[in-house]
Amino acid sequence: MAVLNFKTLNSQYINGEWREGSSSLTIENKNPYNGEVIASYKAASLEDLDAAYKSSEVVQKQWAKTNPIIQRNVFDQAYNIIEENHEAIVDVIIDEIGGTRLKAEFEIGLVQNMLKEAASLPMRMNGSILPSPIDGKENRVYRVPVGVVGVISPFNFPFFLSMKSVAPALATGNGVVLKPHEHTPITGGTMIAKIFESAGLPKGLLNVITTEISEIGDSFVEHPIPRAISFTGSTRTGKHIGEVAGRNLKEVHLELGGNSALVVLKDADIDLAVSAAVFSRFTHQGQICMSANRLIIHEAIYDEFVEKYVSKVSTLTCGNPKDSSTIIGPLINERQVQTTVALIEKGIEEGANPIIKGNVIGNIVEPVVFTEVTPDMTIANEEFFAPVISIMKASSDEEAISIANQTPYGLSGAIHTRNVERGAELAKLMDTGMIHINDGTINDEPNVAFGGVKNSGVGRLNGEWSLDAFTTTKWISIQHEKRSYPYS
Numbered sequence: 343m344a345v346l347n348f349k350t351l352n353s354q355y356i357n358g359e360w361r362e363g364s365s366s367l368t369i370e371n372k373n374p375y376n377g378e379v380i381a382s383y384k385a386a387s388l389e390d391l392d393a394a395y396k397s398s399e400v401v402q403k404q405w406a407k408t409n410p411i412i413q414r415n416v417f418d419q420a421y422n423i424i425e426e427n428h429e430a431i432v433d434v435i436i437d438e439i440g441g442t443r444l445k446a447e448f449e450i451g452l453v454q455n456m457l458k459e460a461a462s463l464p465m466r467m468n469g470s471i472l473p474s475p476i477d478g479k480e481n482r483v484y485r486v487p488v489g490v491v492g493v494i495s496p497f498n499f500p501f502f503l504s505m506k507s508v509a510p511a512l513a514t515g516n517g518v519v520l521k522p523h524e525h526t527p528i529t530g531g532t533m534i535a536k537i538f539e540s541a542g543l544p545k546g547l548l549n550v551i552t553t554e555i556s557e558i559g560d561s562f563v564e565h566p567i568p569r570a571i572s573f574t575g576s577t578r579t580g581k582h583i584g585e586v587a588g589r590n591l592k593e594v595h596l597e598l599g600g601n602s603a604l605v606v607l608k609d610a611d612i613d614l615a616v617s618a619a620v621f622s623r624f625t626h627q628g629q630i631c632m633s634a635n636r637l638i639i640h641e642a643i644y645d646e647f648v649e650k651y652v653s654k655v656s657t658l659t660c661g662n663p664k665d666s667s668t669i670i671g672p673l674i675n676e677r678q679v680q681t682t683v684a685l686i687e688k689g690i691e692e693g694a695n696p697i698i699k700g701n702v703i704g705n706i707v708e709p710v711v712f713t714e715v716t717p718d719m720t721i722a723n724e725e726f727f728a729p730v731i732s733i734m735k736a737s738s739d740e741e742a743i744s745i746a747n748q749t750p751y752g753l754s755g756a757i758h759t760r761n762v763e764r765g766a767e768l769a770k771l772m773d774t775g776m777i778h779i780n781d782g783t784i785n786d787e788p789n790v791a792f793g794g795v796k797n798s799g800v801g802r803l804n805g806e807w808s809l810d811a812f813t814t815t816k817w818i819s820i821q822h823e824k825r826s827y828p829y830s
């Protein structure tokens with residue numbers, strides 16, 4: 343098949359048509375590395391949003407009745423289209439998000455795994471037959487799609503994080519309206535629409551609208567058609583989305599921010615721990631919800647760990663994400679750079695030691711490594727969405743876990759030890775939704791429950807958890823024997 347040109351997808355995708363948004367607002371989609379405008383597009387208005395939801399609602403009714411093998415084929419086909427357009431997708435991830443080639447390959451792999459999992463879901467729409475205390479009654483519990491799902495995605499891994507909800511929601515018989523982040527409308531939105539359009543998804547089932555929140559307010563969530571909202575983004579926005587969804591009695595799934603800790607005990611394989619810790623912080627320049635924000639190191643091995651860690655970080659290459667040797671590319675925009683710089687300054691002001699302090703060049707923030715960080719410091723408590731790390735010292739395993747838990751977040755984590763059972767016991771004491779022994783903090787597998795506790799979110803996605811997230815049940819009972827009623 344012909345290679346698709348994703349960079350021209352600067353429009354809305356509503357009711358199976360590619361068209362301009364009807365808002366007067368124009369949004370510029372800029373390359374975060376060199377500031378070049380990739381595309382300018384007219385934002386979606388409230389009328390566009392309404393048309394998108396109505397389209398999904400109408401087409402969903404037919405889609406829910408479609409043979410599951412035909413449904414499955416769409417996801418298999420989408421997988422193949424990604425395979426055939428691999429290089430074009432790598433290019434757009436580099437240009438729109440500032441992701442390195444390594445990040446692009448990683449993200450595409452995650453998407454393809456997710457599509458394989460989604461392809462299995464149409465044949466897993468199982469229900470149950472339950473006994474009844476009433477003579478002659480048969481209870482059937484059917485699994486049914488919720489109807490229409492509204493999906494909101496962030497800027498950091500938009501191709502994957504949109505697909506992570508869009509694919510299972512569609513595969514379980516729903517219609518979807520997707521709203522990508524305004525800075526990643528192609529990778530998080532229209533590229534996905536184009537792939538599914540080419541894969542034979544019925545027109546109008548999936549709609550993509552790109553707009554500013556100033557244009558649509560809370561209508562994406564408040565609109566009466568979506569029965570469920572799947573949101574991935576910051577805790578601040580997630581709390582707001584949760585409130586609006588609650589007021590409108592919508593089911594809501596929230597995948598939010600993190601402040602994950604990687605703990606290194608005194609019996610750890612230090613070289614492995616160093617590699618895992620570097621990967622967990624500097625991949626995609628630290629803009630990953632599961633990134634290790636804090637390293638908590640047992641005092642017995644602290645000096646050796648820090649020396650090796652600093653030496654490895656010093657070798658990381660920063661610059662143009664198009665260059666295949668680059669590990670650290672640009673942050674998504676100037677605002678994120680300013681937030682990062684302010685937080686670095688706060689760390690220095692509060693007494694942390696910047697043992698490595700790189701420069702800021704355009705949107706590139708070179709690595710910053712802080713030692714002598716204490717749990718009360720701002721940098722230990724805020725989520726750094728940047729290549730900046732806080733290293734802390736613990737005098738015992740128990741103290742390490744206690745420090746790790748001193749955060750309102752609870753997404754991911756890691757523990758390094760040669761005693762894996764001890765590691766697993768300590769992992770049970772960590773207040774996180776996910777934790778990995780002798781690995782990094784960044785892991786996402788299509789069949790395993792993904793999600794956080796505390797300020798990191800509500801609900802779980804992937805595998806059977808996505809099946810539950812995007813379906814509901816319907817109890818249909820059949821009274822086979824004539825029933826007698828007490829007063830009629």
Ligand code: NAD
Pocket residue numbers: 494495496497498499503521522523524555559560562563574575576577578579580582597598599600630631632725727753794798799
């Ligand atoms: P953000 O909260 O600023 O934006 C996320 C999305 O919400 C965007 O599409 C934005 O336009 C939209 N939004 C904002 N207000 C809205 C409203 N009223 N109605 C509808 N949509 C609205 O987040 P971000 O800066 O794009 O992403 C970074 C954050 O996301 C980090 O905190 C990161 O940890 C988190 N994140 C979490 C996960 C996870 O799986 N837990 C994954 C990736 C990113």
